[in-house]
Amino acid sequence: xxxxxxxxxxxxxxxxxxxxxxxxxxxxxxxxxxxxxxxxxxxxxxxxxxxxxxxxxxxxxxxxxxxxxxxxxxxxxxxxxxxxxxxxxxxxxxxxxxxxxxxxxxxxxxxxxxxxxxxxxxxxxx
Numbered sequence: 145x146x147x148x149x150x151x152x153x154x155x156x157x158x159x160x161x162x163x164x165x166x167x168x169x170x171x172x173x174x175x176x177x178x179x180x181x182x183x184x185x186x187x188x189x190x191x192x193x194x195x196x197x198x199x200x201x202x203x204x205x206x207x208x209x210x211x212x213x214x215x216x217x218x219x220x221x222x223x224x225x226x227x228x229x230x231x232x233x234x235x236x237x238x239x240x241x242x243x244x245x246x247x248x249x250x251x252x253x254x255x256x257x258x259x260x261x262x263x264x265x266x267x268x269x270x
Contacts, residue, residue, distance in 0.1 A: 145175060147265070158172075159245075159259025166267045171232035178241045178263070179213075179224030183252020188214075188221045191249050197225050197241040220252075234270025 147164035155162070178197060182188035199207045206227070214223035246262040 155269070156256070156261055157254060158257045159261060160235075162261070162263045164263065164265045166265060168232075168267075168269050171203040171230070171269055173228065173230040175226055176229055176239060176241070176265075177213075177224045177226035178243050179222055179226075180243075181218075181220040181222035181251065183220060185221045188223060189253045191251060192223060194246045194249060196242075196244040196246060198240075198244075199225070199227075200238075200240045202238055232267075232269045235268075237265075237269070239265040239267065 146166045146168065149164050149168070151162055176199075178199075180191060180195065181186065182191055197207065197210075198205070199210055209226075210227050212223065213226060214221070216222070217219040241261075241263045242260050245256055245258050248258050249256045
């Protein structure tokens with residue numbers, strides 16, 4: 145919600161690189177999340193087994209710091225890797241989330257090609 149850019153959800157059907165710019169005059173709490181939703185829990189489990197995630201914050205691997213959340217809503221079952229980012233110092237930050245589909249997937253709604261979806265967030269505070 146903080147990014148200047150937006151991406152049509154259909155863009156994620158294929159691998160790609162996505163860049164987002166976030167500029168804030170002062171620190172604001174935000175949730176950094178990457179997840180997946182499927183038509184039902186069984187499909188989510190099957191899809192999730194064919195996914196790999198990496199997360200970096202200013203080039204440092206932070207995957208071990210990411211929490212997990214899952215639940216139901218809007219006719220789907222979802223699971224997320226997430227972190228709550230708060231108390232930012234003024235400066236520039238680069239956050240990169242890579243969501244790699246190890247094989248072609250179907251979430252019960254759409255078909256997705258194998259490959260990585262790499263989202264880069266360039267954040268400026270202050």
